Amino acid sequence: MDEVVIFGAGGHGRVVLDILAQAESYKPIGFLDNNRQLHGRRVDGLKVLGGMDMAASLYADGVRRAIIAIGDNGVRRDIARSVEAAGFELVNAVHPSARLATNVTLGKGLVIAAGALVCAHVQIGDYAILNTGCIIDHESMIGMAVHICPGVRLAGHVVAESGAFVGIGATIVQNVRVGFEAIVGAGAVVVQDVEPMTTVVGVPARPIKDAPSVDEFTALLSPVGADPRDPMALRQ
Ligand SMILES: CC(C)(COP(=O)(O)OP(=O)(O)OC[C@H]1O[C@@H](n2cnc3c(N)ncnc32)[C@H](O)[C@@H]1OP(=O)(O)O)[C@@H](O)C(=O)NCCC(=O)NCCS
Secondary structure, three states, X not given: OEEEEEEOOOHHHHHHHHHHHHHOOEEEEEEEOOOHHHXXXXXXXXXXXXXXXXXXXXXXXXXXXXXXXXXXXXXXXHHHHHHHXXXXXXXXXXXXXXXXXXXXXXOOOOEEOOOOEEOOOOEEOOOOEEOOOOEEOOXXXXXXXXXXXXOOEEOOOOEEOOOOEEOOOOEEOOOOEEOOOOEEOOOOEEOOOEOOOOEEEOOOOEEEEOOOOHHHHHHHOOOOOOOOOOOOOOOO
């Protein structure tokens, strides 16, 4: 089995370690985590080797594969990019109890947790998390560094743009688009599009934090020209 290093030894890191152990797809060799109190300790039996700045020395020692096990979408995306720039290949952690249609498209560095159901023609972007027991129905698109929390239900043709966070137990009806870095609160029922960088809660979901102004939003767009409304687009 190929060796893999796990970035992040918190709660999500423990989930990812368990998935890798159950999937028997890679051999975890240790965690890297910037919490110094964890250094040298074992988390669920796997040693925390040191901070994330140890990546280069691990690479020099021949470790070539990594997975980023950090729940925060922006932090996960940024670390994933720098780890890839350092030469690592990001691997996927897919729990053996997850069920994926044969024609699902998978990016890299993504996590699909226990009991997730992913239906026909779904596309999943890089660094996404499909958490425990979520249901992603047909032809939905899960963008880069999106987090779909446990028990979320997405109907068909839903689009979650890059960096969106869909809280635990939320339901999103068909054909809805959840904007770039928007937040859907726990238990919400989303029946219409969610503007980028907006937080919505409740049944039916309504905004509690408005999107930034057009000028603020434009200033946040990628300087390399990636389209943030493209769910798979990269963004600086
Ligand atoms: C939506 C959310 C991000 C808002 O967090 P926040 O920005 O800190 O907002 P606040 O806690 O200040 O709440 C603001 C208001 O929205 C309400 N609210 C917050 N979350 C809500 C929710 N999920 N459903 C309904 N109302 C909610 C609060 O009661 C509060 O109402 P008030 O102004 O009348 O008192 C958060 O509550 C949430 O649902 N997070 C999801 C957590 C989750 O899924 N975790 C799983 C990780 S795997």
